[in-house]
Structures are given as structure tokens and as C-alpha cells.
Amino acid sequence: MRMSRLLLRTLRDDPADADTAGHALLVRAGYVRRVASGIYTFLPLGTKVLHKASAIVREELDRAGMQELLMPALSPIELWEQSGRAKKFGSDALPAMVLDVRGGRFVLGLTHEEVVTSTVSAEVDSYRQLPLTVYQIQTKFRDEARPRFGLLRGREFLMCDAYSFDVDKAAMVVSYDVAKAAYLRIFERLELPVTPVEALSGAIGGDVNHEFMVASPIGEDHFVRCEKCGYAANVEAAAVGPPHGDGPGADERPARRRVATPDAPTIEAVVALLSDPEIDASRTLKAIAAFDEGGEPVVVLVPGDREAKLPRGWRLFEDEDFAAHPELVRGYLGPVDLGVRVVADASVVAADHAWVVGANEPGAHLKDVVLARDFDVHDVGDYVVARAGDRCTRCGGDLELVRAVEAAHIFQLGLTYTAAPGAFVMEGATFTAEDGTEQPFWMGCYGFGLSRLLAVLAEAFHDDHGLCWPPSSAPYDVHICAPGSGRTPAVRDVADALYAELTARGVDVLYDDRDVSAGVSFADADLVGVPLRVTVGARGLERGIVEVRDRTTGEVDELAVDAAATALHARRDSPAR
RNA sequence: CGGGCUGUAGCGCAGUUUGGUUAGCGCGCUGCGUUCGGGACGCAGAGGUCCCCGGUUCAAAUCCGGGCAGCCCGACCA
Numbered sequence: 001m002r003m004s005r006l007l008l009r010t011l012r013d014d015p016a017d018a019d020t021a022g023h024a025l026l027v028r029a030g031y032v033r034r035v036a037s038g039i040y041t042f043l044p045l046g047t048k049v050l051h052k053a054s055a056i057v058r059e060e061l062d063r064a065g066m067q068e069l070l071m072p073a074l075s076p077i078e079l080w081e082q083s084g085r086a087k088k089f090g091s092d093a094l095p096a097m098v099l100d101v102r103g104g105r106f107v108l109g110l111t112h113e114e115v116v117t118s119t120v121s122a123e124v125d126s127y128r129q130l131p132l133t134v135y136q137i138q139t140k141f142r143d144e145a146r147p148r149f150g151l152l153r154g155r156e157f158l159m160c161d162a163y164s165f166d167v168d169k170a171a172m173v174v175s176y177d178v179a180k181a182a183y184l185r186i187f188e189r190l191e192l193p194v195t196p197v198e199a200l201s202g203a204i205g206g207d208v209n210h211e212f213m214v215a216s217p218i219g220e221d222h223f224v225r226c227e228k229c230g231y232a233a234n235v236e237a238a239a240v241g242p243p244h245g246d247g248p249g250a251d252e253r254p255a256r257r258r259v260a261t262p263d264a265p266t267i268e269a270v271v272a273l274l275s276d277p278e279i280d281a282s283r284t285l286k287a288i289a290a291f292d293e294g295g296e297p298v299v300v301l302v303p304g305d306r307e308a309k310l311p312r313g314w315r316l317f318e319d320e321d322f323a324a325h326p327e328l329v330r331g332y333l334g335p336v337d338l339g340v341r342v343v344a345d346a347s348v349v350a351a352d353h354a355w356v357v358g359a360n361e362p363g364a365h366l367k368d369v370v371l372a373r374d375f376d377v378h379d380v381g382d383y384v385v386a387r388a389g390d391r392c393t394r395c396g397g398d399l400e401l402v403r404a405v406e407a408a409h410i411f412q413l414g415l416t417y418t419a420a421p422g423a424f425v426m427e428g429a430t431f432t433a434e435d436g437t438e439q440p441f442w443m444g445c446y447g448f449g450l451s452r453l454l455a456v457l458a459e460a461f462h463d464d465h466g467l468c469w470p471p472s473s474a475p476y477d478v479h480i481c482a483p484g485s486g487r488t489p490a491v492r493d494v495a496d497a498l499y500a501e502l503t504a505r506g507v508d509v510l511y512d513d514r515d516v517s518a519g520v521s522f523a524d525a526d527l528v529g530v531p532l533r534v535t536v537g538a539r540g541l542e543r544g545i546v547e548v549r550d551r552t553t554g555e556v557d558e559l560a561v562d563a564a565a566t567a568l569h570a571r572r573d574s575p576a577r
Numbered sequence: 578c579g580g581g582c583u584g585u586a587g588c589g590c591a592g593u594u595u596g597g598u599u600a601g602c603g604c605g606c607u608g609c610g611u612u613c614g615g616g617a618c619g620c621a622g623a624g625g626u627c628c629c630c631g632g633u634u635c636a637a638a639u640c641c642g643g644g645c646a647g648c649c650c651g652a653c654c655a
Contacts, residue, residue, distance in 0.1 A: 317653095517612085
């Protein structure tokens with residue numbers, strides 16, 4: 001591509017609305033432009049990178065035996081009503097965009113379990129057609145509460161989503177492992193270090209699932225990793241081991257007493273009000289009202305300085321639930337003499353000190369409350385969100401906390417969309433098994449954020465001067481600069497010839513044929529970040545050479561003019577890194 | 578959804594407090610000339626619904642009211 005013809009304008013200043021270095025560079029270097037909040041145009045350079053990444057995704061998924069198809073972005077709401085997920089629209093978990101148009105009400109697809117399940121159900125009747133995994137690369141829409149970080153969280157984004165269909169659980173696990181391995185190969189080819197972590201499944205459903213996390217300072221997620229045994233999990237899902245401690249001692253402790261705490265419904269407010277050097281948030285108990293999977297009210301206790309984590313299927317109390325249960329006083333909940341089932345995190349039971357707890361009446365708390373003496377718990381479990389320094393449940397090692405971007409997320413859906421009671425079951429999602437019986441499909445689904453990947457790559461691969469693409473995702477293989485070509489015919493002739501020869505050999509070249517100063521040409525080359533820059537100039541031609549500079553390492557080599565094309569072609573195929 | 582900040586040329590910004598000629602600056606853009614291997618310089622130009630609607634006033638980018646958009650922070654509850 002001749003740069004004089006490329007739809008490209010580089011910017012000298014960071015755009016005012018860019019909040020990360022990577023995104024600022026994608027805008028400055030002319031890869032993307034914002035159209036509206038969370039909505040972007042991919043200019044030709046950005047589109048090239050999307051195509052390069054998509055090609056890798058397609059190659060690896062095809063190689064894993066998957067088949068590409070393309071489903072509509074618009075789907076009739078009836079499909080979502082059938083599965084029951086329409087009821088979740090508007091929530092954070094399922095922020096769907098819904099459209100009333102001629103012909104009825106449609107949903108702009110934010111994920112395609114319903115569509116793919118009805119499609120496959122209509123085409124597959126027999127176990128002989130299984131296993132089957134299909135995928136698509138398509139634009140998705142989500143009504144995000146707050147789009148941010150450029151391409152990282154948009155309202156419209158490009159995604160690769162795959163769906164597997166199997167005869168039973170064991171076969172599903174095989175398909176899942178195949179997809180997981182394929183995704184790992186994709187990240188390897190993109191040169192992005194990724195960590196698969198155990199995670200929560202949210203509104204998608206299913207049990208086993210993994211997120212593919214890329215460590216990054218702009219990540220919106222955190223995962224914990226055990227340095228010793230390699231266990232890795234999202235903090236929301238991580239199992240946390242009980243801390244050391246013997247539980248409350250048999251020693252004499254002051255009796256519990258009531259203290260007035262008006263207008264102090266939060267832990268911070270209570271601690272501030274008591275202003276007792278002995279009492280910080282860790283000496284208070286958070287008591288959280290929720291419904292368990294059976295719909296029964298339950299109160300969960302965690303230390304006041306910890307974030308709580310609810311088991312699958314549990315649901316927090318909302319305003320109307322508190323209204324319906326006046327005995328549970330919002331902001332002043334405590335375990336003493338509470339007529340509701342109480343469960344506690346293991347760290348609560350292991351602690352050997354007294355607690356400050358809500359008194360179950362507005363404006364009052366209880367001090368010096370001791371487990372077993374003043375209250376009992378019906379069950380002990382793992383109810384806290386992991387944090388750095390917690391112990392690994394597998395090996396007892398220390399967990400470290402890593403900030404990361406969720407680049408992909410894969411799920412073992414099982415029968416969630418086909419037969420599981422109370423799940424998002426679609427009609428007729430069955431096949432005839434070998435024994436002649438009708439059986440539901442066992443499904444998996446596998447999502448990979450492609451436009452988000454652009455943001456992740458830009459964040460991972462840049463320096464002060466611009467982007468530094470790895471060859472696998474770079475928009476071009478080679479960038480030719482020809483300073484002085486506008487007034488030195490020999491330079492122009494050699495550069496033109498090199499461009500023509502490389503292009504003929506299938507090397508993808510960005511040729512800066514603009515009549516601009518050397519400084520501008522080099523600065524733009526740095527900004528755009530093509531892996532190899534070739535400089536054809538009068539200075540080198542006097543010695544019969546051109547210069548090759550590696551954008552990432554800064555290493556400079558010299559090549560004889562007449563051998564340059566051959567050498568660059570060879571280097572493109574096996575980058576010397 | 579709550580709070581804060583912002584909206585002026587393609588991009589980055591000043592001007593708004595205290596209303597007053599023809600609304601400025603840098604980058605970018607066009608033309609001519611000089612220069613030119615790390616974002617050159619001179620001269621001459623082009624480019625504006627000052628976010629929108631309404632109001633106050635002789636006069637509004639500036640004051641008032643309402644709206645919209647962007648960015649940031651927070652988001653249940655403990």
C-alpha cells in the first residue's frame with residue numbers, strides 16, 4: 001500500500017477522551033476513530049489488524065474441527081422468551097438492545113445461545129451428526145451502563161463465538177478441551193501471554209468455565225494465582241482457604257453490650273463512630289441478606305473488611321425483599337437472636353476475637369459479641385472474594401493478585417439451554433440417540449473478543465514513540481521509508497523497485513511514498529508500528545545498502561540493495577527475534 | 578442510576594469570572610519559495626450553527642432556564 005493513498009491521518013496530540021496509552025496510540029496512529037460513546041470506526045489500518053487476528057482465529061478453529069457459519073445480529077424476541085432470558089434484559093448481566101420494527105420486536109444479539117440452539121436443533125436429528133462445533137465472527141451489541149477504555153468495553157464490538165453440541169457430558173468435556181486448546185494456540189500465535197482462570201458463569205449459565213486473562217494495568221478484572229501450584233481463578237470465583245487461628249478461646253470475655261449507632265448503616269460509618277483503636281473494619285461482621293438456591297432467606301457473615309461472594313444460585317435482597325422481611329433491618333443486620341439461617345465464612349469461625357455486629361434494630365450495634373456464646377452459625381463455607389495474601393486451598397501457598405483483561409471466556413453449558421430444570425431451555429433441543437431415545441444436547445460455548453483484542457494488543461505492545469506490533473497481528477509486514485525520494489530520483493527508483501518486488505513476493509508492504517521530511521516519515525513509521533522498517537536513502541545507496549530496523553528491539557541491519565527483497569521475504573517468514 | 582468536570586475549525590486548547598469591533602493560538606490543510614536522514618522555515622490563504630432550544634439585553638461564546646452529548650468517579654446492600 002502506498003501511504004500517499006492510505007486513508008490515514010496521524011495525530012500529534014493525544015485525543016482528549018483517550019484514557020489509556022494503548023487507546024491513545026490507536027487513535028493517534030489512525031487505526032480507529034470514535035463515532036459515539038463505545039462505538040468505533042475501524043480505519044483501514046485497524047481493519048487490517050482485525051483481519052490478521054481473525055485469520056488466525058479461523059485457522060485455529062478450523063484446524064480444531066469447527067465450522068464457521070454466520071447468524072443474524074437481529075433475532076426475534078420470541079427466541080429469548082422461549083429460553084426465559086428475555087426476563088433478564090436490562091440487568092447488568094444481560095444488557096440487551098431491543099428494537100421494535102415492522103414484523104415485531106427484535107433483539108440485537110449480545111450472545112447467540114438461543115439462535116444457535118434453535119438452528120442446530122432444526123438441522124441435527126441424530127447422534128451420528130455429533131459432535132458438532134460451529135462458530136461465527138460477528139458484531140455484538142450490548143447496552144453497557146458505562147462504556148470505557150476505548151475498544152475495551154464498547155456498546156458494539158466484534159466477537160468470535162463458538163458453540164459445541166455433544167451426546168453426553170463426557171463428550172462435551174472433550175469438545176471443551178479441544179476449544180480451550182485452540183484458544184490457547186491463538187493467544188500463543190498472537191504472542192500474548194494468557195492465563196486461563198476459573199471463573200463465574202454469570203448470565204450465560206453452566207458450571208465449569210474459564211476466562212482467558214491477559215495481565216494488564218488497564219484490566220477491569222482481577223484474578224489470583226498461586227505461585228506454588230499454579231492455581232488461578234478470578235477473584236469472584238477463587239476458593240479461599242481458612243486463615244490460621246483456633247477460633248474463640250475459652251477465656252473470659254466481657255459480656256456483649258448494645259451501643260447506639262444512629263445513621264451508621266455502613267461498616268465505615270460504624271468504625272468511625274466507635275472510634276476505638278481496637279476496632280477496625282476487620283473486627284466487624286458484614287451480615288448480608290440473600291436468598292439461597294431454594295429461595296429461602298439466609299444471612300451471610302464475612303469479616304467487615306472483606307468483600308462477600310455468594311454461592312451460585314443465591315440472590316441478594318433488593319429493596320422489595322427488605323420490605324417483605326421487616327425482621328431483617330437493612331444496615332443493622334447481625335447474627336444475634338436472628339430468626340433466619342446464618343452462614344459464615346471460614347475466616348469468621350477461625351478468628352479468636354470478639355465482633356461488632358448489627359443489633360437488628362435501626363441505629364444500634366452490639367459490641368463484644370463472641371461466636372458460640374452469643375450466636376451460632378448453621379453452616380461454615382467460603383464466602384469471601386479472594387485477595388492478595390490469602391492462602392491457596394490446594395497447596396497452602398500464597399495467592400498473588402493480578403489485574404487483567406478478560407480476552408476470552410469459555411463455558412461448559414451442559415444442559416442449560418436444552419433440558420436442565422429451571423434453566424434457559426429451548427424447545428426441541430434434542431436428537432435421537434443410539435438406543436433410539438430422545439436426548440438433549442450437551443453444549444459448550446466459547447467467546448473471544450476480537451475488537452477488544454486490538455485494545456489488548458495495543459496496550460501490550462507499544463513504547464513512547466508508538467505501537468510495536470508483533471508480526472502475527474501487524475497491519476503490514478514491512479514499512480519502507482524513502483527520505484529524499486522527492487528530489488533524488490535514484491532513491492525513488494530503488495524504493496519503488498523494492499516495493500514492487502516485495503509485493504510480488506507476497507510481502508505486505510506499507511510504502512511511505514509521500515514527499516515529507518525524513519523526520520515526519522520516521523515518526524509516522526514509529527507511530528504506526530509495523531515490525532520492520534526499511535530505509536532507502538541517499539546515504540545508504542552510496543554504499544549500496546538499505547537499512548532494516550526492528551521496531552520492537554531497535555536493532556538495525558544493513559542489506560545490500562540487490563539482496564534486500566530476498567532477505568526481507570525470508571525474514572518475514574521467520575522473524576529473527 | 579447518583580455525583581463531578583467538560584462542550585469554541587479535522588486534532589489539542591485559550592477566551593466565559595467582569596456581555597461590547599471582524600472569535601484567537603498551536604498542530605493539521607491549500608499555494609509559492611527555501612530547506613530536508615528523526616515531527617524544518619518564510620510568505621500568502623482556506624476552514625467556525627462558539628453543542629442545541631428558549632430567555633434577558635441596544636448588544637450573548639460570555640448572563641439565566643431547559644435539554645443533549647462527552648469524560649471521570651461511584652453504583653446495590655452490608
